[in-house]
Amino acid sequence: MSESSTSGVRGMTVAAAFAGMKSVAPVVFRAGCPDCRGRFELAASALRLAIGATSRTTFYSFTCPECGAAVRKPAGQRIVELLTGGGVSTLRLHSTL
Numbered sequence: 001m002s003e004s005s006t007s008g009v010r011g012m013t014v015a016a017a018f019a020g021m022k023s024v025a026p027v028v029f030r031a032g033c034p035d036c037r038g039r040f041e042l043a044a045s046a047l048r049l050a051i052g053a054t055s056r057t058t059f060y061s062f063t064c065p066e067c068g069a070a071v072r073k074p075a076g077q078r079i080v081e082l083l084t085g086g087g088v089s090t091l092r093l094h095s096t097l
Contacts, residue, residue, distance in 0.1 A: 026043060026044075027043075027044050027086035027087060028041040028042065028043055028044075029041065029042050029043075029044070029047060029082075029083070029086065029088075030042075031047075031062060031071075033064035033066060033067060033069055033071055034071065035064065035067055035069040035071075036064060036066050036067035036069065038064060038065075038066035038067065040064075040065055040066065042062055042065070044083075044086050044087040044088045044089075045089075046062050046063070046065075047060055047061070047062045047083060047088045047089075048060065048061050048062070048088070048089055048090075048091065049075060049080065049083045049084065049088045049089065049090045049091070050090075050091045050092075050093055051075075051080060051090060051091070051092050051093065052093040053093070053094075055074065055076065056074075057093055058074065058075050058076075058080065059072050059073060059074050059075050060072075060073055060075045060079065060083055060088070061073070
């Protein structure tokens with residue numbers, strides 16, 4: 001790389017590099033508990049997604065913040081897309097066949 005092509009980069013400050021960026025609100029997901037019927041919002045860090053070989057083995061889970069119940073719900077393709085896009089931790093389950 002020639003010196004002329006990198007000279008503009010050397011003079012750039014961090015503030016100038018990030019000047020046009022906007023802050024992004026954290027992603028939250030609406031959920032409900034089948035045990036206590038509570039409705040609430042959860043951060044991506046409160047959810048876990050398990051992707052299996054079939055729709056029966058693909059689900060998301062969380063702990064109800066109101067009653068403490070462990071909740072497990074099926075996750076179709078659209079739910080999987082939303083959760084993975086929102087930063088939910090994902091575990092891929094492998095078939096033993």
